[in-house]
Amino acid sequence: MTSTTPVSVAADATARPSPKSPAAAAPPPAARRSARRRELGACGVLMTPFFVLLVTVFLIPVATAVYLSFFSDDQPGLGFGPERTVFAGLRNYTAVLADPTFLAGLGVVALYCLVYIPLMVTGALVLALLLDSGVVRLKGTVQLALFLPHAVPGIIAALIWLYLYTPGISPVIDLLGRADITIDFLGVHTVLPSIVNIALWSNLGYNMVVFYAALQAVPREVLEASVVDGAGPVRTALQIKAPLVRSSIVMVAMFTLIFALQLFTEPMLLSQSTPMINSRFSPSMYIYDAAFTRNNYGLAAAASVVLLLCTIALSYGVTRWTNRADAAEEAAR
């Protein structure tokens, strides 16, 4: 099993020596050169559509975002007269980083990640290990049932749970009410856990299937050896199986992190029904608000560059950390 983090895959592929055709079968140089030209031609044809997209909907937009973040619209003469776009240096960045609503948004997302990612990874892993233990009945049906929420679009998942959080509609609140428990799922302290719950519900089954697929690839001999050594099912699961699917765990954690940082859909929908979520609740909502409500493109661009840098730094941190852990493990052997 090779590592799964995108960055380390690239590194693996570079490290691998490129296959050379055996010299015995080598055709004359001219023929080889024309074959090579044909190969490169085909390669270009196959790659061009994707790279046209890469440039137009990825590279140019990222460059534009960076460019815009250094400019701002000036309205000379008390807002009368024509608007001018002027170079602003780092002014947009200082404005964003000094804006308490943006910092609060970063705080919200940090807290969300701290609660959501560990819950998601351990939950999905435990379920996959349980399914792999061979004790669970109706395994196929269980997998499909757990996977089902993945087929529910994010906005619909948020809608369903919004209704389940709404007093008067929700059977959950009704049942709790009969037991004399009143919870406001959209209150000051409950709104973030409520969002975590929506995300967890949507993605738990999908990640479980990813872990389960990885567990299926663990060689049977390894497991038999651990049984011979007298390890019980719990020890086998935690000390043998879980470390062997480490690369899948890192991949799931990484993707969960990247998507968690973009938190937008769920709070955007819930904000229609609760005053606890303002229009700048998360960094993504802040960017949307700055760009399309306040029409402050420079500010929005600076905020998105900050969000991008946070994403890159955190992903890099995760890769570095797991690589170092890998190296430590190698050294311990």
Added chain:
Amino acid sequence: MSASTVSRTASPLRPRLLGRSVVNLVVLVSVLYTLLPVLWLVLASTKDRDALFSSDILSLSGFSFVQNMKDLFAMDGGLFGRWYGNSLLYAVLGAALGALISIACGYAFDKYRFAHKEKLFGLVLAAVMVPQTVLALPLYLMASGTGLVNTFWAVFIPVLFNPFGVYLGRIFSQGYVPDEVLEAARMDGAGELAAYFRVALRMLGPGLVTIFLFQLTAIWNNFFLPMVMLSDQDLYPVSLGLYSWNSAASVSPEYYPVVIMGSLLAVLPLILAFALLQRFWRSGLTAGAVK
């Protein structure tokens, strides 16, 4: 003697039996957690507005499934039908085209050698992690500069871009298309492109279906980009349409039953796609997870 053997065999057996039921209980609770909200959606779609607000989801009073369905398609001059058609167009066409583009590129990354290949591949992988919200404003400005804003193309073109599909395509190509097969095709005098379209693409089938499904899900779920790009309600996909109706519902509650019915219908295509293509994506997902 016999008593001690009995106790020795019974003591490890009892925790195992207990463990078994605890494991099954935990799994059962998780299944209920994932299924009950969907079940609620199904039941709620059969209720008229008064029954919906009575919280008594299991009672049969106020049954109006058919009426809700009629209301849904009649609301605001039949907008929902349009949204549904738009979503199908964006998602099915976009995912099919996008998957073909991605897998061709992934295949080329796997089978051909050229300068700076791994640097380019690194760029592709970097694109996976760039947040959509970062790209949205520049894309909007570009679209308004070219007059594409608030058109079908403003949503359709960006969703074709699927760097993760290229990553998967490269893995699938490594796994499913042996180099010997390509050599054989070349020996038979097939050109490079013919070898790809007639031989390799067929072997990449399950991988193609997997990438298609990933992208179908992503486009069907897409909410941010249409929200930024579209102001004409006739171009909305289902996700954005239901979002706008839900915001209207707090003022005019007659929208609640139609939003719920619309949500139920919005869930169906993906469930159908995953069920019909199960054989393919299971093998595809395994390849993606293990490699």
